[in-house]
Amino acid sequence: MSGLPRLVATDLDGTLVGADGAISDRTAAVLRAVEARGVPVVFVTGRPLRWAADVFEHVGSHGLAVVSNGAVVWDVAEERARLERPIDPALGLEVCRALRAAVPGTTYAVEDLDGIALEPEFLERYLVPEGSRRAPVEELFDRPALKLLARHEELDPQDFWSRAEVATEGRLVITWSSSTSLLEISAPGVTKASTLALLCDELGVAAADVVAFGDMPNDLPMLGWAGTAYAMANAHPDVLALAHHVAPHHDEDGVAQVLTGLFGLDEV
Incomplete structure (x- = not known):
């Protein structure tokens, strides 16, 4: 990745969300600061829509999320599916x-x-x-x-x-x-990576300009596709082996710590 990321893609459970099931105030503040710089934060999660919606308030004004491991791109602002990739x-x-x-x-x-x-x-x-x-x-x-x-x-x-x-x-x-x-x-070909790639193409963002965070095997395709990939310190061994970098534990606001450094943000 040359220069700053143009898009942040992050898993939720075990990555952005703490063991208490919530996004901390610190992490939420960092996500807002990144969004304020014009960089979309896209949640890319295995959660179905009914669970992902619990944290949609943190995806910023663009309001886009990839849910169900890539089966849906959800437009949060318009409350509708922007793309569906179902199983026959x-x-x-x-x-x-x-x-x-x-x-x-x-x-x-x-x-x-x-x-x-x-x-x-x-x-x-x-x-x-x-x-x-x-x-x-x-x-x-x-x-x-x-x-x-x-x-x-x-x-x-x-x-x-x-x-x-x-x-x-x-x-x-x-x-x-x-x-x-x-x-x-x-469905065939449906992963977090393949759907995120479709979304990034629509937004005009290259894979090289994406920084991604994850912790479990369902994150492997996304981390392999993104220009910069971070495994959480608590990640599955296969994820740790694939990623370019290791972020601090999800209970230590690891994503927020990395983004603060990448974007030169003030500590919150």
């Missing part, structure tokens, strides 16, 4: 059958802009919105989905991911960002 139901069900045959005990949920629908056996770790459908995946996947979730209660995340990659033969994009065995599955 036929392909999704084909992958579900293949994965469940190879890894018995796999359960599924599907997400769209309206919320989440889950199989009865799918044990969600977070509060499920009231009225969420519970049914076999063959009934749930009756329209395009932004993300398919696969969970296993016995395998560890790395093992589940590895076995799923073999079973599904690259037909969909599989990643994970959880400490539990929860796989996040997207």
Whole structure:
């Protein structure tokens, strides 16, 4: 990257957001200072829209966020999807059958802009919105989905991911960002990186002028694409190995510390 970044792309959980689930006052102030310099801050998260919206107040006046691991570009100001990249139901069900045959005990949920629908056996770790459908995946996947979730209660995340990659033969994009065995599955070619690249092309920003922050395997494509990549000190080993630099721990306002130095901001 020559000169200052022209766009900041940051993951949320484990990166910008503290262990308390909030963006600190210090980090929020730094994001505002960066935005005031005309540099967009884009949240690029695996969170579905319903969770990402909790922190949208911090994305600045441009109001753009990439959610569901790249399945959606959300226009915060206009409260609408600017781009959707969903999974075709036929392909999704084909992958579900293949994965469940190879890894018995796999359960599924599907997400769209309206919320989440889950199989009865799918044990969600977070509060499920009231009225969420519970049914076999063959009934749930009756329209395009932004993300398919696969969970296993016995395998560890790395093992589940590895076995799923073999079973599904690259037909969909599989990643994970959880400490539990929860796989996040997207449409072919859909990653944080590919959607961020589309957005940056629209904004006239080159990859070389993007600084990106992340901590988990679902951030790997984005960090590999960005001109400058920071792994958080608390990041997964694969992320630490890929990134150009290491930022302080997310509970130490690591993103804010780095941005303060990059942009020569006054400490807040």
